[in-house]
Amino acid sequence: MSQVLSRLKTKLQEQEKEIAALKSKLAQLEKSHPSVLELHDKVTPLTPLKPKPALSNEDIMRYSRQLLLPELGVQGQLNLSKTSVLIVGCGGLGCPLAQYLAAAGIGRLGLLDYDEVELSNLHRQVLHGEENQGQAKALSAANAVRRLNSTVECIPYHLQLSTENALQLIQQYDIVADCSDNVPTRYLVNDACVLNGKPLVSASALRMEGQLTVYNYCGGPCYRCLYPRPPPPETVTNCSDGGVLGVVPGIMGCFQALEVIKIASGQGSSSSQQLVMFDAQDTRFRTIKLRPKQANCAVCGESPSVTKLVDYESFCGAAATDKCRRLNLLSRDQRITVQDYQSIKDKAELHLLLDVRPLVEVDICCLPSSLNIPLSSLEERKREHIQLFQERISQLKEQMAGDCQPPVYVICKQGNDSQKAVQILEKMSGSEVDSITVKDICGGLMAWAKKIDPAFPQY
Amino acid sequence: LTLIVCQNSHVYYIFDLSLCSGGAELLFNGVKEHHVTLPSHSEPWDIKQLLVWIQQNLLKERPELFVQGDSVRPGILVLINDADWELMGELDYKLQDQDNIVFISTLHGG
Numbered sequence: 001m002s003q004v005l006s007r008l009k010t011k012l013q014e015q016e017k018e019i020a021a022l023k024s025k026l027a028q029l030e031k032s033h034p035s036v037l038e039l040h041d042k043v044t045p046l047t048p049l050k051p052k053p054a055l056s057n058e059d060i061m062r063y064s065r066q067l068l069l070p071e072l073g074v075q076g077q078l079n080l081s082k083t084s085v086l087i088v089g090c091g092g093l094g095c096p097l098a099q100y101l102a103a104a105g106i107g108r109l110g111l112l113d114y115d116e117v118e119l120s121n122l123h124r125q126v127l128h129g130e131e132n133q134g135q136a137k138a139l140s141a142a143n144a145v146r147r148l149n150s151t152v153e154c155i156p157y158h159l160q161l162s163t164e165n166a167l168q169l170i171q172q173y174d175i176v177a178d179c180s181d182n183v184p185t186r187y188l189v190n191d192a193c194v195l196n197g198k199p200l201v202s203a204s205a206l207r208m209e210g211q212l213t214v215y216n217y218c219g220g221p222c223y224r225c226l227y228p229r230p231p232p233p234e235t236v237t238n239c240s241d242g243g244v245l246g247v248v249p250g251i252m253g254c255f256q257a258l259e260v261i262k263i264a265s266g267q268g269s270s271s272s273q274q275l276v277m278f279d280a281q282d283t284r285f286r287t288i289k290l291r292p293k294q295a296n297c298a299v300c301g302e303s304p305s306v307t308k309l310v311d312y313e314s315f316c317g318a319a320a321t322d323k324c325r326r327l328n329l330l331s332r333d334q335r336i337t338v339q340d341y342q343s344i345k346d347k348a349e350l351h352l353l354l355d356v357r358p359l360v361e362v363d364i365c366c367l368p369s370s371l372n373i374p375l376s377s378l379e380e381r382k383r384e385h386i387q388l389f390q391e392r393i394s395q396l397k398e399q400m401a402g403d404c405q406p407p408v409y410v411i412c413k414q415g416n417d418s419q420k421a422v423q424i425l426e427k428m429s430g431s432e433v434d435s436i437t438v439k440d441i442c443g444g445l446m447a448w449a450k451k452i453d454p455a456f457p458q459y
Numbered sequence: 460l461t462l463i464v465c466q467n468s469h470v471y472y473i474f475d476l477s478l479c480s481g482g483a484e485l486l487f488n489g490v491k492e493h494h495v496t497l498p499s500h501s502e503p504w505d506i507k508q509l510l511v512w513i514q515q516n517l518l519k520e521r522p523e524l525f526v527q528g529d530s531v532r533p534g535i536l537v538l539i540n541d542a543d544w545e546l547m548g549e550l551d552y553k554l555q556d557q558d559n560i561v562f563i564s565t566l567h568g569g
């Protein structure tokens with residue numbers, strides 16, 4: 001009996017040893033090739049990248065076509081593998097950038113984005129697929145990159161870059177790429193790069209145009225040297241308002257990848273103190289010589305006033321997102337809700353519905369019986385449009401009995417332009433056109449689609 | 460907005476305007492190129508005078524989107540012959556025959 005017991009005990013000990021060995025092997029493997037990427041919601045310290053002593057046979061095969069370039073060569077490839085790059089924004093620029101850096105064998109990629117994947121992103125943010133809708137963009141991008149090259153270490157950050165975390169994050173990377181979509185983030189990234197002494201490869205795109213510059217590199221200027229004061233918020237157009245052809249940020253993101261690879265491999269970038277402009281309409285690149293580093297620059301100058309990160313949203317007077325701003329120009333009694341407008345329609349009350357969006361948006365969708373006069377035409381008092389408007393008001397007055405001010409309801413996409421139009425029409429009422437009662441429909445057609453008619457398209 | 464300056468027998472300047480870049484052209488009705496004539500001046504035109512002229516002749520609506528004070532608004536970069544105007548004397552630069560002036564609004568989208 002005791003023999004049996006001791007045999008079992010020995011066997012158990014052996015198997016426990018084996019389990020422990022398997023566990024440690026698994027842990028080691030998971031460390032180098034984690035099976036599930038861990039999404040970071042805060043900045044954590046990273047272990048330094050270890051330089052490879054030599055390329056493996058697999059490396060040689062994988063990178064053979066670029067190893068053949070004397071400009072890169074073995075040393076350039078080894079340099080790439082020990083370089084870490086932080087990509088701020090995994091959108092239209094960040095996706096192709098991450099893709100080409102991973103393909104080329106960069107050592108470590110930090111992929112930062114606070115946002116989730118939406119259907120309207122997919123035409124340009126090419127690392128995300130239909131099945132990734134709702135997923136953190138950073139994670140979706142990291143998974144796509146790892147499918148492409150599992151030897152690249154990917155760290156997805158699902159967080160907003162801020163005054164609190166930017167310095168700690170950026171100091172852990174060798175090169176930073178600004179692929180963001182808003183002005184406050186661009187100043188924040190710039191200042192954090194200057195304070196940490198990191199080169200900043202920056203690009204932007206809108207509609208059919210793109211721009212690229214490498215800042216804070218080899219004694220060249222920083223973003224603030226060029227733009228000491230932020231633009232007035234009303235002059236800034238984002239992609240969700242102005243539109244963008246997907247391939248345009250695609251081209252600019254690839255351009256960023258090129259400059260990052262040249263810096264990381266040791267060739268160096270030629271885009272310091274230089275602005276590359278891309279005109280997609282005319283298929284034309286134009287290279288502009290920029291001013292040198294400015295002695296009076298607030299952050300990289302001789303006696304800087306910005307010595308730590310500041311509040312960039314208040315500096316720029318804008319939020320650090322590319323979501324649409326919500327204007328509030330009117331009083332409560334100058335606005336109605338979409339529900340109010342539905343009941344006006346249901347009761348067949350006489351009125352004029354004025355849609356002030358540009359024609360290109362009216363072509364996408366509109367409410368039947370609306371009259372389209374773009375806000376810009378009202379601002380410029382375009383004669384044929386004002387006449388048309390007056391004709392419709394006159395018709396309404398004929399239909400309505402007695403002395404009255406015909407009601408005009410103004411609508412646009414989100415309810416910002418319509419408020420501006422209400423202000424203009426109120427000024428015109430009684431002088432340039434007959435007296436009218438004019439009200440804004442809060443939230444515009446997107447509120448109509450969300451709250452009243454789910455079959456109405458959203459864009 | 461691209462402005463190509465020509466001097467024509469001391470009578471007037473002919474401007475070949477091509478408007479491009481960063482949406483600046485949208486302030487000018489989206490027109491990318493057109494030709495205008497600038498009246499003759501005893502002194503050569505400088506950029507400061509040119510901005511006033513553009514404002515009075517090309518940009519009657521919403522000038523605040525283009526100028527601020529006597530200069531361009533923050534976020535617009537001026538190029539003189541494919542170089543940053545900071546390298547050329549900014550507002551005081553004297554226009555010369557065949558000069559090429561470009562106004563770019565900085566893009567921020569991504």
